[in-house]
Amino acid sequence: MELTRRAFVKSTAVALASAAAAGTMAGCSSLAGTGADSAALAGDTVKTVGVCRFCGCGCGVIVEAKDGKVISVTGDPENGSSRGLNCVKGYYLARALYGEDRLTKPLIRDDASTKGTPDGLREATWEEALDLVAGKLRDTWKADKSRLAFWGSGQQPIVEGYCTAKFWKAGLLSNNIDPNARLCMASAVVGFMNVFQTDEPAGCYADIDETDVFVTWGANMAEAHPMLYSRLTARKLADGNVRHYDVTTMTTRTSASADKVITFRPGSDIAIANAIANYLIVNDKYDHDFVADHVQFKQGTENLGNATDDGYDKSDIGQAVDTVEPIDFDAFAARLAPYTLEYAAEISGVPAEDIQELAEVFADKGRKVLSLWTMGVNQHNRGTWMNHCIYNIHLLTGRYARPGDGAFSLTGQPTACGTAREVGTFSHRLPADLVVKNPDHRRYTEAIWDLPNGYLDAIETPGFHTVKMFRELSKGNIDFLWSAHNNWAVSMPNLTRFLGKGDLAGINDAFICVAEVYPTLSCQYADVVLPAAMWVEREGAFGNGERRTAVFEKAVDAPGEAKWDLWMLMEIAKRVLAGEQIGGEDAFDHLFGAWYDADAAAFKGTDREVCASIWEEYRTFSNPSLNPDAEAINAEAKLKMEAKQLAPYEEYIHNHGLTWPVREVDGKWLPTLWRFCDGKQEDGFDEHGVETYGAHDKAGGVSFYKSADQRPSVVFRPYEPPAEEPSEEYPFWFSTGRLLEHWHTGSMTRRVPELARALPEALLDVNPADCERLGVTDGDRVRLTSRFGTCDITVSTAGRTRPPEGMVFAPFFAEETLINLVVQDTYCPLSKEPDFKKTCVSIEKIEG
Amino acid sequence: MKRKKTIAAAVLAGALGLAALGGCSEPMADTGATYNPGEPPLMPASHEGRYERLGANGCYGCHGSSDTAEVLLSMATPLPADHYVGGDAATRAIDGPRAECITCHPVSQE
Numbered sequence: 001m002e003l004t005r006r007a008f009v010k011s012t013a014v015a016l017a018s019a020a021a022a023g024t025m026a027g028c029s030s031l032a033g034t035g036a037d038s039a040a041l042a043g044d045t046v047k048t049v050g051v052c053r054f055c056g057c058g059c060g061v062i063v064e065a066k067d068g069k070v071i072s073v074t075g076d077p078e079n080g081s082s083r084g085l086n087c088v089k090g091y092y093l094a095r096a097l098y099g100e101d102r103l104t105k106p107l108i109r110d111d112a113s114t115k116g117t118p119d120g121l122r123e124a125t126w127e128e129a130l131d132l133v134a135g136k137l138r139d140t141w142k143a144d145k146s147r148l149a150f151w152g153s154g155q156q157p158i159v160e161g162y163c164t165a166k167f168w169k170a171g172l173l174s175n176n177i178d179p180n181a182r183l184c185m186a187s188a189v190v191g192f193m194n195v196f197q198t199d200e201p202a203g204c205y206a207d208i209d210e211t212d213v214f215v216t217w218g219a220n221m222a223e224a225h226p227m228l229y230s231r232l233t234a235r236k237l238a239d240g241n242v243r244h245y246d247v248t249t250m251t252t253r254t255s256a257s258a259d260k261v262i263t264f265r266p267g268s269d270i271a272i273a274n275a276i277a278n279y280l281i282v283n284d285k286y287d288h289d290f291v292a293d294h295v296q297f298k299q300g301t302e303n304l305g306n307a308t309d310d311g312y313d314k315s316d317i318g319q320a321v322d323t324v325e326p327i328d329f330d331a332f333a334a335r336l337a338p339y340t341l342e343y344a345a346e347i348s349g350v351p352a353e354d355i356q357e358l359a360e361v362f363a364d365k366g367r368k369v370l371s372l373w374t375m376g377v378n379q380h381n382r383g384t385w386m387n388h389c390i391y392n393i394h395l396l397t398g399r400y401a402r403p404g405d406g407a408f409s410l411t412g413q414p415t416a417c418g419t420a421r422e423v424g425t426f427s428h429r430l431p432a433d434l435v436v437k438n439p440d441h442r443r444y445t446e447a448i449w450d451l452p453n454g455y456l457d458a459i460e461t462p463g464f465h466t467v468k469m470f471r472e473l474s475k476g477n478i479d480f481l482w483s484a485h486n487n488w489a490v491s492m493p494n495l496t497r498f499l500g501k502g503d504l505a506g507i508n509d510a511f512i513c514v515a516e517v518y519p520t521l522s523c524q525y526a527d528v529v530l531p532a533a534m535w536v537e538r539e540g541a542f543g544n545g546e547r548r549t550a551v552f553e554k555a556v557d558a559p560g561e562a563k564w565d566l567w568m569l570m571e572i573a574k575r576v577l578a579g580e581q582i583g584g585e586d587a588f589d590h591l592f593g594a595w596y597d598a599d600a601a602a603f604k605g606t607d608r609e610v611c612a613s614i615w616e617e618y619r620t621f622s623n624p625s626l627n628p629d630a631e632a633i634n635a636e637a638k639l640k641m642e643a644k645q646l647a648p649y650e651e652y653i654h655n656h657g658l659t660w661p662v663r664e665v666d667g668k669w670l671p672t673l674w675r676f677c678d679g680k681q682e683d684g685f686d687e688h689g690v691e692t693y694g695a696h697d698k699a700g701g702v703s704f705y706k707s708a709d710q711r712p713s714v715v716f717r718p719y720e721p722p723a724e725e726p727s728e729e730y731p732f733w734f735s736t737g738r739l740l741e742h743w744h745t746g747s748m749t750r751r752v753p754e755l756a757r758a759l760p761e762a763l764l765d766v767n768p769a770d771c772e773r774l775g776v777t778d779g780d781r782v783r784l785t786s787r788f789g790t791c792d793i794t795v796s797t798a799g800r801t802r803p804p805e806g807m808v809f810a811p812f813f814a815e816e817t818l819i820n821l822v823v824q825d826t827y828c829p830l831s832k833e834p835d836f837k838k839t840c841v842s843i844e845k846i847e848g
Numbered sequence: 849m850k851r852k853k854t855i856a857a858a859v860l861a862g863a864l865g866l867a868a869l870g871g872c873s874e875p876m877a878d879t880g881a882t883y884n885p886g887e888p889p890l891m892p893a894s895h896e897g898r899y900e901r902l903g904a905n906g907c908y909g910c911h912g913s914s915d916t917a918e919v920l921l922s923m924a925t926p927l928p929a930d931h932y933v934g935g936d937a938a939t940r941a942i943d944g945p946r947a948e949c950i951t952c953h954p955v956s957q958e
Contacts, residue, residue, distance in 0.1 A: 071884060088888055094887075253950075758955060
């Protein structure tokens with residue numbers, strides 16, 4: 001595989017810019033140091049390397065600190081993902097650390113009846129808070145393990161997530177741990193596993209610079225992945241022949257660069273995708289060689305109904321959702337046959353000729369096509385299926401895993417990939433793509449964690465996924481919940497139920513521990529609030545959407561008594577596991593003693609040394625040769641664990657991040673940009689992987705060596721309607737999502753004055769024609785009501801999005817608006833990811 | 849040709865001068881806000897809808913280096929050198945990924 005070298009971000013230009021910027025700063029700063037440890041001299045400014053803590057783009061940053069305070073955050077030209085670029089959130093990161101109300105002391109609530117109010121929390125010592133949390137966790141654990149839970153995050157740095165998973169899975173033998181990443185990319189994960197049997201994007205961000213046609217599916221990159229959207233528009237500017245099709249339910253900022261905006265009826269995207277696949281087959285415009293060499297065909301369980309009720313997962317259909325069976329090409333074509341352009345047009349409201357035009361884009365082998373998608377596809381009652389349908393088109397046309405020709409699920413959070421997925425902080429996972437229900441995977445994990453053979457058999461059954469966890473909480477079936485790096489009281493769907501306005505008991509009776517940096521709405525439901533160090537107040541690492549692992553160095557100390565989450569975890573684990581044994585040894589020491597001194601209540605070394613020590617253990621999962629027992633299991637069970645090989649810790653620092661698999665070639669660790677694509681490792685191709693497991697000279701120069709029989713699965717998935725559709729009672733579709741200035745629930749970004757000024761409140765975007773019918777105008781207050789709940793919000797016809805008639809949109813960042821009171825918690829039956837995009841609502845003007 | 853060079857030099861000097869002062873924080877004329885090094889200024893509220901209508905060219909007209917608009921005369925904040933191709937205002941071309949102005953310079957609602 002050869003790359004066409006196209007001018008995009010000129011590294012020389014970026015380097016010059018950086019030099020100019022550095023030069024101007026010399027006016028009030030001395031020479032940069034090499035890390036926080038050299039920051040001792042008062043008055044010096046110290047530059048450290050980091051990575052932005054907001055979205056999944058994973059932009060590299062240079063952090064400058066002076067007198068113990070971060071004073072500026074600029075782009076890092078040496079980071080391969082962002083090449084010096086950032087968005088407004090990233091450039092204001094320094095201010096996000098210094099909101100006036102940072103939490104600096106542990107807080108305890110003595111009277112549970114004050115939950116849900118800003119009052120009732122008092123200051124406490126760490127000793128008192130830790131004893132209380134650990135005591136409650138231990139009591140719950142000893143009484144009934146099914147009644148405890150940890151809700152983590154795609155923002156929990158890698159080694160912290162690793163230790164949390166190890167504590168929960170090996171220490172407590174519990175699978176009741178799940179991350180907020182369940183809310184954003186679980187459908188992408190199940191799609192990857194079903195199609196490729198490996199959870200990873202094959203492509204990388206450089207595909208954006210290489211492609212000829214962009215197709216965005218249910219994605220508002222301009223707001224949610226700003227740096228990548230800037231690269232998309234730069235690619236269009238650089239070559240006037242580049243095209244962009246925006247396939248969406250409403251006009252957004254991302255539509256601005258589109259040559260054609262294809263607006264479809266919510267939920268009908270599967271019909272469109274199937275019509276494209278059908279068109280390609282009927283008109284013989286698919287890639288015969290690629291299909292013959294690489295693809296197998298399947299169909300699966302259909303007529304799934306909807307996962308709205310608590311009993312869905314255990315129902316007959318709920319138990320059958322993962323079942324698939326092989327079919328041949330003709331049978332696959334026959335299943336697609338009903339999806340004519342006309343049929344898809346009827347379901348979707350998109351003119352047949354527009355669908356045909358898009359199909360012809362995929363048919364044209366003279367041009368490269370890159371599909372990009374985000375939450376419109378994943379937060380979908382058939383999210384997993386829609387992921388399948390996009391891969392189906394790309395695999396039929398030989399457009400996958402090739403530079404510029406790919407299908408790329410853009411992940412939402414800074415380390416949803418690095419921690420939630422790669423470490424595996426899900427209720428069904430073990431580290432490194434391993435799953436609890438597979439005996440070989442448990443043996444392998446036992447080998448690395450030095451656990452007795454069969455020790456992890458106790459967790460062979462997956463625990464509560466996120467929605468289940470909060471449903472059980474609201475029903476009074478959870479006694480202990482610990483949450484960190486998230487704000488569930490704002491971000492969960494169907495808050496009417498989960499905040500105790502539906503089932504009253506749960507939230508007040510459960511003991512809830514919230515680790516936080518600012519007083520969020522979740523803190524109002526906490527029995528204990530633990531003040532956490534934020535971002536570069538400790539060292540950490542994230543894994544972004546293109547498989548890039550990057551370290552952010554510690555730049556400054558945390559304020560007041562705020563502590564590293566990892567320290568909290570160690571101190572609570574130490575107390576809970578006191579007196580317990582694993583293999584005849586003290587349980588805590590056995591699991592965590594390599595980096596934590598329980599008696600001294602302190603880490604064994606600096607942040608850097610601790611992170612490196614934990615990383616080296618974690619890295620063993622993808623480097624089985626480091627552990628003879630693991631190596632033997634890997635060989636015998638053919639786990640191919642080194643297929644996702646990670647490098648030694650220092651390599652990530654020296655290289656400002658690396659994309660895995662990282663291969664050692666002649667003493668140098670080389671990243672992989674284009675996975676499964678044959679070519680030289682030094683050029684970013686997967687030379688080592690293809691050579692070791694795959695085959696050369698296959699169609700397209702790619703080899704899907706991690707897939708069963710080395711053949712990804714093209715699975716027929718039919719169109720099935722949304723969980724609910726507009727009715728007389730609830731006549732509007734309601735969709736929600738992020739907007740540029742505010743990260744998720746705004747707990748950090750709303751404390752940055754500039755970001756707050758740019759986007760002060762959450763508005764309901766309404767089509768002007770609907771406003772007229774409703775008798776409302778810009779600035780009017782309306783009540784939004786769904787089957788699930790209600791909230792009040794201000795109307796705008798000049799907001800960020802331009803929904804078509806019959807649809808409205810509001811962002812979810814504002815706790816005073818709390819639109820998730822209204823949003824359904826119906827989830828994709830396969831991925832258990834909720835559908836945040838298609839709640840049906842009524843809109844009523846509030847007089848006065 | 850000579851004029852172009854002069855303007856480019858002035859723009860660069862302006863950008864560098866402002867940034868050097870900005871290194872120790874400098875209030876912006878248009879919003880009164882104080883920005884630290886590396887922090888992109890917001891567009892003032894009067895610019896609402898401008899980028900959506902005109903795109904980067906609309907911004908460039910007042911903030912960029914050209915024959916028809918002189919940033920120093922118009923008192924608009926000049927594009928810093930790193931926003932140009934090659935880090936050089938004389939190119940009069942915005943570095944591609946920097947052309948999505950609103951990604952870093954949202955409009956103040958106040």
